[in-house]
Amino acid sequence: MGITGIKGMNDILPGEIETWQHLEEQARRIFSAFGYREIRVPVVEKTELFCRSIGETTDIVEKEMYTFSDKGGTSMTLRPEGTAPVMRAFIEHKLYAQESISKLYYIGPMFRHERPQKGRYRQFHQIGAEVIGVDDPKIDAQVLAMLSHYFAATQIPDVALQINSLGCPECRPAYRENLIEFLEQRLAVLCSDCQRRYTSNPLRVLDCKVPGCKEATLAAPAMLDNLCLGCETHFKQVREHMDTLSVGYTINPRMVRGLDYYTKTTFEMVTGSLGAQNAVAAGGRYDGLISDLGGPELPGIGFAIGLERLALMLGEQSIEPPRPELFIATLGESATNAGFAMLTRLQRQGFLVEMEYTGKSLKAQLRRADKLRARRVLILGEDELARGVAQLRYMDSSIQEEVALNGLENRLLNEILDA
Numbered sequence: 001m002g003i004t005g006i007k008g009m010n011d012i013l014p015g016e017i018e019t020w021q022h023l024e025e026q027a028r029r030i031f032s033a034f035g036y037r038e039i040r041v042p043v044v045e046k047t048e049l050f051c052r053s054i055g056e057t058t059d060i061v062e063k064e065m066y067t068f069s070d071k072g073g074t075s076m077t078l079r080p081e082g083t084a085p086v087m088r089a090f091i092e093h094k095l096y097a098q099e100s101i102s103k104l105y106y107i108g109p110m111f112r113h114e115r116p117q118k119g120r121y122r123q124f125h126q127i128g129a130e131v132i133g134v135d136d137p138k139i140d141a142q143v144l145a146m147l148s149h150y151f152a153a154t155q156i157p158d159v160a161l162q163i164n165s166l167g168c169p170e171c172r173p174a175y176r177e178n179l180i181e182f183l184e185q186r187l188a189v190l191c192s193d194c195q196r197r198y199t200s201n202p203l204r205v206l207d208c209k210v211p212g213c214k215e216a217t218l219a220a221p222a223m224l225d226n227l228c229l230g231c232e233t234h235f236k237q238v239r240e241h242m243d244t245l246s247v248g249y250t251i252n253p254r255m256v257r258g259l260d261y262y263t264k265t266t267f268e269m270v271t272g273s274l275g276a277q278n279a280v281a282a283g284g285r286y287d288g289l290i291s292d293l294g295g296p297e298l299p300g301i302g303f304a305i306g307l308e309r310l311a312l313m314l315g316e317q318s319i320e321p322p323r324p325e326l327f328i329a330t331l332g333e334s335a336t337n338a339g340f341a342m343l344t345r346l347q348r349q350g351f352l353v354e355m356e357y358t359g360k361s362l363k364a365q366l367r368r369a370d371k372l373r374a375r376r377v378l379i380l381g382e383d384e385l386a387r388g389v390a391q392l393r394y395m396d397s398s399i400q401e402e403v404a405l406n407g408l409e410n411r412l413l414n415e416i417l418d419a
């Protein structure tokens with residue numbers, strides 16, 4: 001075996017890629033209709049960007065980032081998520097000066113040094129969307145309507161939307177203190193990770209997958225019961241608008257997100273069919289993030305969809321390559337050259353046409369035409385070329401006829417377009 005790829009970083013092969021293209025095309029189509037425009041940002045950023053936005057005490061920053069210093073000594077990080085880079089670009093290019101509402105989407109790879117397993121990789125892909133500039137609950141509901149619609153349109157089975165509110169700088173600090181007090185009394189039964197982080201990031205204990213921690217926090221106070229009036233009203237209005245738009249959801253008061261910047265509405269799209277990797281999309285409101293990064297005081301909300309998990313859910317069936325409209329089989333050098341020229345002319349017209357380039361026997365050429373599932377085969381020999389004719393065989397019906405080369409390409413083009 002020669003050089004292999006890197007563990008947890010996958011090749012997406014022909015046969016698999018069609019599913020990915022479907023997922024990406026639907027996103028572009030749907031997000032465009034909702035008024036979003038694409039933004040592309042680099043896959044590396046200064047490390048500081050992620051530390052400041054995602055938070056120093058999160059799993060991502062504490063243990064999952066691919067960080068290195070470049071030759072000039074700057075600390076750089078392969079992006080673990082898309083929101084922070086998009087906000088960095090939004091601020092840097094003053095996109096807020098152009099419009100009072102910015103709707104942006106991105107598609108691309110993200111990198112996290114996690115333990116590779118089904119649905120969890122070190123390079124994975126996200127499609128994400130962000131709305132900046134409005135904190136009206138209608139926007140939260142619309143973002144969730146778009147996300148739900150995306151899952152319906154891509155025919156992803158068995159997903160459910162869960163929502164929660166994580167409060168704001170007005171109500172979260174008091175809740176946090178409450179939660180720390182609650183956890184302090186149960187410290188002995190928490191896992192070592194949670195014992196260490198319960199004061200620095202107590203909300204993460206609620207998200208811990210260790211059964212002992214889950215059990216110990218069953219009766220923990222919920223942020224949802226401790227919202228300030230502003231957050232409570234916001235959450236109520238989001239739900240009302242979702243009802244108006246017929247977006248289904250359940251409330252999950254225990255949902256916390258693994259990134260510090262979230263405020264108010266947070267949500268996850270979950271599935272029962274991927275085992276422990278049950279979140280296929282996640283997001284929320286981040287009203288303080290843009291100003292924390294040195295930008296203007298603007299609210300934002302967004303989500304990211306994990307593409308690998310969606311591809312897994314759409315099944316492993318490999319998609320067959322498209323059928324060539326024509327396979328050109330030739331005998332003799334001048335016929336091969338004439339066939340090669342015709343091949344290129346038809347390809348320039350946008351049709352899938354194939355031939356064999358290396359002068360194999362007619363039998364071998366026909367075998368390849370069969371393998372490619374060509375719809376038609378054109379057989380062109382030296383004598384025929386001299387007479388200005390060729391044999392055209394329709395593979396599905398086995399009908400074969402002699403055709404004049406003159407006008408043949410137009411006839412084929414019309415036939416293909418009519419089909």
Ligand code: ATP
Pocket residue numbers: 081112114119120121122123124125126257258277278279280281282283304305306307308309
């Ligand atoms: P998880 O709880 O599964 O670790 P997360 O909360 O870390 O997810 P987010 O940062 O919110 O995930 O990312 C949004 C989505 O991106 C996830 O719902 C998931 O579908 C996908 N995702 C996140 N990490 C990975 C990964 N390592 N491999 C594949 N997909 C991932």
Ligand code: MG
Pocket residue numbers: 059258
């Ligand atoms: Mg994670």
